[in-house]
Amino acid sequence: MKTAVPYCLCWLPLLLPLLVLPASVVAQAYSNKTLGSSLTAGDNESWASESGEFAFGFKEIGTGGYLLAVWFNKISEKTVVWSANGGNLVKKGSKVQLTSDGNFVLNDQEGEKIWPVDSTITGVAYAAMLDSGNFVLVRQDSINLWESFDNPTDTILPTQALNQGSKLVARLSETNYSSGRFMFKLQSNGSLTMYTTDFPQDSENFPYWSSQTTGFQVIFNQSGSIYLKARNGSKLMDVLTNEASTEDYYQRAILEYDGVFRQYVYPKSAGSSAGRPMAWSSLTSFVPENICTSIRAETGSGACGFNSYCTMGNDDRPYCQCPPGYTFLDAQDDMSGCKQNFVPESCSEESQEKGLFSFEEMTDVDWPLSDYGHFTEVTEDWCRQACLDDCFCDVAIFGDQGDCWKKRTPLSNGRTESNNGRKILIKVRKDNSTSEPSSEGNKDQSTLIITESVLLGGSVFLNCLLLLSAFLYIFRKRKSKTLQPHQAMVGANLKNFSYKALEVATDGFKDELGRGAFSTVYKGTLAHDNGQLVAVKKLDRMVRGVEVEFETEVSAIGRTNHKNLVQLLGFCNEGQHRLLVYEFMSNGSLATFLFGNSRPHWDKRTQIILGTARGLLYLHEECSTQIIHCDIKPQNILLDDFLTARISDFGLAKLLRTDQTRTTTGIRGTKGYVAPEWFKTVPVTAKVDVYSFGIVLLELIFCRKNFETAVEDENQMVLADWAYDSYLERKLDLLVEKDQEALDNMEKMEKFVMIAIWCIQEDPSQRPTMKKVTQMLEGAIEVPLPPDPSPFSKSFPHQPLLCRRN
Numbered sequence: 045m046k047t048a049v050p051y052c053l054c055w056l057p058l059l060l061p062l063l064v065l066p067a068s069v070v071a072q073a074y075s076n077k078t079l080g081s082s083l084t085a086g087d088n089e090s091w092a093s094e095s096g097e098f099a100f101g102f103k104e105i106g107t108g109g110y111l112l113a114v115w116f117n118k119i120s121e122k123t124v125v126w127s128a129n130g131g132n133l134v135k136k137g138s139k140v141q142l143t144s145d146g147n148f149v150l151n152d153q154e155g156e157k158i159w160p161v162d163s164t165i166t167g168v169a170y171a172a173m174l175d176s177g178n179f180v181l182v183r184q185d186s187i188n189l190w191e192s193f194d195n196p197t198d199t200i201l202p203t204q205a206l207n208q209g210s211k212l213v214a215r216l217s218e219t220n221y222s223s224g225r226f227m228f229k230l231q232s233n234g235s236l237t238m239y240t241t242d243f244p245q246d247s248e249n250f251p252y253w254s255s256q257t258t259g260f261q262v263i264f265n266q267s268g269s270i271y272l273k274a275r276n277g278s279k280l281m282d283v284l285t286n287e288a289s290t291e292d293y294y295q296r297a298i299l300e301y302d303g304v305f306r307q308y309v310y311p312k313s314a315g316s317s318a319g320r321p322m323a324w325s326s327l328t329s330f331v332p333e334n335i336c337t338s339i340r341a342e343t344g345s346g347a348c349g350f351n352s353y354c355t356m357g358n359d360d361r362p363y364c365q366c367p368p369g370y371t372f373l374d375a376q377d378d379m380s381g382c383k384q385n386f387v388p389e390s391c392s393e394e395s396q397e398k399g400l401f402s403f404e405e406m407t408d409v410d411w412p413l414s415d416y417g418h419f420t421e422v423t424e425d426w427c428r429q430a431c432l433d434d435c436f437c438d439v440a441i442f443g444d445q446g447d448c449w450k451k452r453t454p455l456s457n458g459r460t461e462s463n464n465g466r467k468i469l470i471k472v473r474k475d476n477s478t479s480e481p482s483s484e485g486n487k488d489q490s491t492l493i494i495t496e497s498v499l500l501g502g503s504v505f506l507n508c509l510l511l512l513s514a515f516l517y518i519f520r521k522r523k524s525k526t527l528q529p530h531q532a533m534v535g536a537n538l539k540n541f542s543y544k545a546l547e548v549a550t551d552g553f554k555d556e557l558g559r560g561a562f563s564t565v566y567k568g569t570l571a572h573d574n575g576q577l578v579a580v581k582k583l584d585r586m587v588r589g590v591e592v593e594f595e596t597e598v599s600a601i602g603r604t605n606h607k608n609l610v611q612l613l614g615f616c617n618e619g620q621h622r623l624l625v626y627e628f629m630s631n632g633s634l635a636t637f638l639f640g641n642s643r644p645h646w647d648k649r650t651q652i653i654l655g656t657a658r659g660l661l662y663l664h665e666e667c668s669t670q671i672i673h674c675d676i677k678p679q680n681i682l683l684d685d686f687l688t689a690r691i692s693d694f695g696l697a698k699l700l701r702t703d704q705t706r707t708t709t710g711i712r713g714t715k716g717y718v719a720p721e722w723f724k725t726v727p728v729t730a731k732v733d734v735y736s737f738g739i740v741l742l743e744l745i746f747c748r749k750n751f752e753t754a755v756e757d758e759n760q761m762v763l764a765d766w767a768y769d770s771y772l773e774r775k776l777d778l779l780v781e782k783d784q785e786a787l788d789n790m791e792k793m794e795k796f797v798m799i800a801i802w803c804i805q806e807d808p809s810q811r812p813t814m815k816k817v818t819q820m821l822e823g824a825i826e827v828p829l830p831p832d833p834s835p836f837s838k839s840f841p842h843q844p845l846l847c848r849r850n
């Protein structure tokens with residue numbers, strides 16, 4: 045979750061002297077441009093809107109090239125918000141005109157038409173640059189024939205909307221406006237998706253971000269909010285959140301060349317700037333959260349160029365760096381990819397190149413998906429030699445489980461990955477390899493983060509000085525220091541096991557511990573780790589399409605750490621094989637403990653109740669992404685050496701879910717424990733776990749399964765019903781007739797029953813959160829009198845029905 049630092053201020057003008065050209069363009073007074081009007085590149089003329097805030101015309105980019113564009117006209121940067129001709133520059137003398145017969149065309153200096161490419165806009169009566177930033181071509185009857193708002197490039201403005209099928213395509217670099225490597229698209233089916241493109245074509249390659257909901261339009265409304273709108277006009281979800289007003293700030297949202305969709309604001313006047321600099325500053329909300337790890341595509345280079353690797357800076361911007369022995373293809377462009385700064389190894393027989401290469405070592409970096417060889421149970425020396433002996437091998441990766449991967453260039457999807465337990469061996473030529481890692485891959489246009497408090501008070505001049513010095517200081521610091529890997533991946537200390545290694549560990553998957561609908565669990569021993577006992581879970585099937593997300597999901601699970609959770613130690617993702625390696629729990633599951641031969645002590649049961657509640661609370665509220673378990677039941681609550689409750693199988697719901705739509709066949713969870721909303725068309729929330737916890741709580745109190753047929757009285761078949769009826773009749777003691785310990789703790793037991801009844805309310809909103817549940821269990825807050833769990837349908841129609849069917 046993002047912390048609430050109000051703004052990240054990024055002073056592009058300070059940082060991009062090249063881009064900031066003097067305002068040499070003279071705007072003509074506003075009027076509707078009638079037939080015969082034209083603009084010529086190099087003539088210093090443009091068509092401004094009535095307020096003068098936007099202008100349309102040729103903007104000089106660098107030296108000698110002109111971009112036909114719309115820009116913010118009242119600010120010194122003249123920031124471009126739309127461009128014609130695919131962002132390609134035209135030469136001086138090129139002309140855009142509204143011909144006397146109503147066509148609107150851009151011709152080059154020789155009079156050849158270059159834009160629009162495949163058609164000509166005809167029947168135009170006049171053109172107008174509107175104050176919204178929309179450039180329109182209008183027919184005689186005032187119908188807009190064409191609008192720049194309907195044909196966006198990489199930017200949208202307040203009052204602009206993206207319709208289904210529309211897209212934004214990022215520019216190639218900060219200063220090159222032609223189509224780049226990322227796309228932001230509202231699909232025709234309503235899902236809002238960000239893709240890498242098949243650069244230089246702008247077709248969709250790999251989706252790296254997607255909205256959870258589908259919508260009809262993306263709206264950038266008058267007040268500066270950007271959200272997904274339903275067909276009926278209601279807001280479905282915020283795309284970005286914004287707290288700056290459009291009255292005081294110019295605003296724009298842009299899919300930037302680094303693949304991130306960000307919103308920027310610029311004070312309209314010094315008076316309204318509230319201490320912010322007179323420059324564009326980016327808001328704290330942006331998507332995707334981490335571009336570096338979002339992309340894992342079979343084709344394309346990933347977030348950075350080929351052979352480079354991506355690190356999220358502390359300013360929430362991605363930085364591309366080259367591995368040792370490599371430098372940027374284009375020193376000015378850190379997204380250009382990296383080349384070997386030595387002569388690559390020759391594979392021809394004549395040249396004896398053996399012995400001329402050695403390795404530069406790195407850690408915490410990975411280039412997933414570009415292996416061409418994988419060996420298991422080898423030593424590091426073996427791995428090194430294998431790569432040295434192979435003229436195709438450019439990089440070898442050695443994993444601490446005895447894995448060795450060979451990779452060849454170009455490497456793709458490079459990213460920093462802390463503590464992945466791998467040694468990265470970059471093969472370089474000995475004689476002229478650079479010993480220094482080329483870590484100056486930081487953007488030339490370094491960006492600067494500073495909180496606005498620095499700027500409060502003080503004159504504009506002082507602020508500028510302060511800014512400039514802060515900028516110089518940080519810029520120097522950046523230059524002199526290697527960029528530190530981002531801390532976000534710390535904690536995902538997972539081992540990537542080979543299938544072979546797990547086969548060995550489990551002695552050929554011999555000792556089966558348990559079996560679920562989608563998986564089988566085996567006992568194993570890790571020889572490498574002092575004979576540590578593990579439980580190896582072999583997944584038989586996964587949701588289609590989830591295969592690619594496997595490692596992402598698993599690393600999310602791996603980042604969780606709580607004493608009431610079973611710790612994931614590693615995984616295997618090899619070919620068809622998907623396995624998860626967990627700590628081994630010596631005391632088996634709560635199911636065996638609870639429904640076994642002897643009744644466990646009340647105190648132990650109380651501890652297990654509290655432990656389970658705390659584990660769930662952690663999953664719901666305390667880990668970085670909320671995890672809904674979806675299958676809480678005694679079989680999934682394991683007990684360690686000290687009989688501490690440890691929740692297992694969390695986070696698997698996403699990987700194993702058979703179906704997105706919850707038809708009865710798609711229900712996750714286990715009959716008897718599943719919440720009623722699974723059967724309805726209402727959203728499934730963390731409250732489904734609260735429900736299941738309520739059932740498990742009753743089972744723990746009464747040491748009995750929720751559903752039992754071998755009972756004398758039919759009213760006792762469903763424990764939840766029986767408990768509620770007995771609670772109402774104040775006859776709970778009948779349920780624990782033979783349990784002296786429980787009878788001795790009647791008051792506490794009754795309280796627990798009340799909490800359980802709260803948890804199993806049919807209406808999810810009536811159920812308390814796990815936080816509340818935990819507080820009530822701990823006695824920190826009072827337990828109010830619970831209402832009837834299913835007020836509308838007498839006594840739980842769903843589960844008994846399902847159970848009876850079998």
Ligand SMILES: *[C@@H]1O[C@H](CO)[C@@H](O)[C@H](O)[C@H]1NC(C)=O
Pocket residue numbers: 074075076172186
């Ligand atoms: C431009 O044309 C529109 C529609 O004909 C008209 O409403 C508007 O007043 C005109 N604006 C100017 C400045 O001539």
Ligand SMILES: *[C@@H]1O[C@H](CO)[C@@H](O)[C@H](O)[C@H]1NC(C)=O
Pocket residue numbers: 068086087088
């Ligand atoms: C455009 O303006 C620049 C700077 O003010 C000037 O140097 C140049 O001569 C002007 N060009 C024309 C064609 O007026």
Ligand SMILES: *[C@@H]1O[C@H](CO)[C@@H](O)[C@H](O)[C@H]1NC(C)=O
Pocket residue numbers: 109133216219220221222
């Ligand atoms: C922008 O990049 C494209 C594609 O690499 C290139 O053809 C074009 O010349 C570049 N434009 C500028 C102004 O550098």
Ligand SMILES: *[C@@H]1O[C@H](CO)[C@@H](O)[C@H](O)[C@H]1NC(C)=O
Pocket residue numbers: 231233234235258
């Ligand atoms: C929408 O379409 C895209 C591509 O056509 C597809 O990948 C995606 O799954 C679809 N989304 C929904 C919700 O149907």
Ligand SMILES: *[C@@H]1O[C@H](CO)[C@@H](O)[C@H](O)[C@H]1NC(C)=O
Pocket residue numbers: 265266267268269271279
């Ligand atoms: C823009 O959207 C935000 C969030 O939905 C809403 O609060 C605001 O009133 C909207 N503004 C306008 C002018 O519709």
Ligand SMILES: *[C@@H]1O[C@H](CO)[C@@H](O)[C@H](O)[C@H]1NC(C)=O
Pocket residue numbers: 274275276277278
């Ligand atoms: C509009 O549609 C959405 C779903 O598409 C729905 O959740 C919402 O209740 C609807 N609002 C109105 C006012 O009909």
Ligand SMILES: *[C@@H]1O[C@H](CO)[C@@H](O)[C@H](O)[C@H]1NC(C)=O
Pocket residue numbers: 385386387476477478
């Ligand atoms: C290594 O040698 C090649 C060819 O002689 C040369 O192009 C390259 O610049 C050299 N690299 C370094 C780092 O000296």
